[in-house]
Amino acid sequence: MPLEVSRIPALAESLATKSPQDILAVALKEYSPSIGIAFSGAEDVVLIDMAAKSGLPFTVFSLDTGRLHAETYQFIEKVREHYGIAIEAMSPDAHAVQRLVREKGLFSFYRDGHGECCGIRKVEPLRRALAPLQAWITGQRRDQSPGTRAHVPVVQVDAGFSTPERTLVKFNPLSNWTSRQVWDYIEIYDVPFNALHSRGFVSIGCEPCTRATLPNQHERAGRWWWEEATKKECGLHAAANASEPI
Numbered sequence: 598m599p600l601e602v603s604r605i606p607a608l609a610e611s612l613a614t615k616s617p618q619d620i621l622a623v624a625l626k627e628y629s630p631s632i633g634i635a636f637s638g639a640e641d642v643v644l645i646d647m648a649a650k651s652g653l654p655f656t657v658f659s660l661d662t663g664r665l666h667a668e669t670y671q672f673i674e675k676v677r678e679h680y681g682i683a684i685e686a687m688s689p690d691a692h693a694v695q696r697l698v699r700e701k702g703l704f705s706f707y708r709d710g711h712g713e714c715c716g717i718r719k720v721e722p723l724r725r726a727l728a729p730l731q732a733w734i735t736g737q738r739r740d741q742s743p744g745t746r747a748h749v750p751v752v753q754v755d756a757g758f759s760t761p762e763r764t765l766v767k768f769n770p771l772s773n774w775t776s777r778q779v780w781d782y783i784e785i786y787d788v789p790f791n792a793l794h795s796r797g798f799v800s801i802g803c804e805p806c807t808r809a810t811l812p813n814q815h816e817r818a819g820r821w822w823w824e825e826a827t828k829k830e831c832g833l834h835a836a837a838n839a840s841e842p843i
Contacts (some may be wrong), residue, residue, distance in 0.1 A: 608752055609753065619750050628731050633733045635659075635800075636684060639786065639790050640736025646681070647770075658685040681787050694718065701713075706806065711824065718803070732765065732768060733765065738771050739772055740775055752767070755777075807820055
């Protein structure tokens with residue numbers, strides 16, 4: 598049986614200073630097999646590596662926006678083969694994409710902001726991926742985006758994707774980790790990573806909206822670089838992170 602919602606605040610407090618492995622162990626113990634890992638980047642593969650070592654079942658899904666780098670598609674396949682796991686590719690609704698491109702062209706986000714395109718290509722597919730789950734696991738870190746992720750708790754009720762019929766719980770085991778800790782883990786345990794990281798890309802999204810960062814730039818500087826730093830979210834986490842930590 599899933600945890601009662603009333604117990605989540607106490608769980609968040611008890612896990613606040615625990616290691617990612619400890620947090621992940623609790624998440625899997627309480628919600629396996631109805632729990633999924635959202636996979637796109639280096640942090641997520643670290644979580645897959647940790648979860649695979651637990652021996653408990655979990656699902657993995659990735660949002661295939663149709664505009665990812667070729668290296669990202671190769672990376673997804675590399676992870677699938679390395680861990681021998683199925684990765685569910687969630688694609689956007691074809692009619693919604695066709696309508697957006699027909700009415701506004703292929704690069705409307707440079708003019709109108711990325712929210713509309715991300716809503717179609719990422720948020721709606723994520724909603725479908727989460728629909729059958731009781732909990733999900735993300736690679737969010739507090740230091741990724743001081744403007745939007747500074748208060749990400751290690752576990753919370755996901756207000757953005759819960760429904761009246763089902764409360765969705767969201768675990769962020771790497772919340773307290775730094776980028777250096779993530780890469781130390783990758784190097785120590787020989788975890789696969791996207792080849793673009795070796796070419797100066799730190800935070801990797803869709804090809805038109807991602808570029809390499811310069812030395813000393815923040816890691817999210819290469820995402821939606823034409824917009825304000827406080828807007829560098831695609832909608833997958835913004836609703837939950839905007840609310841009070843639970």
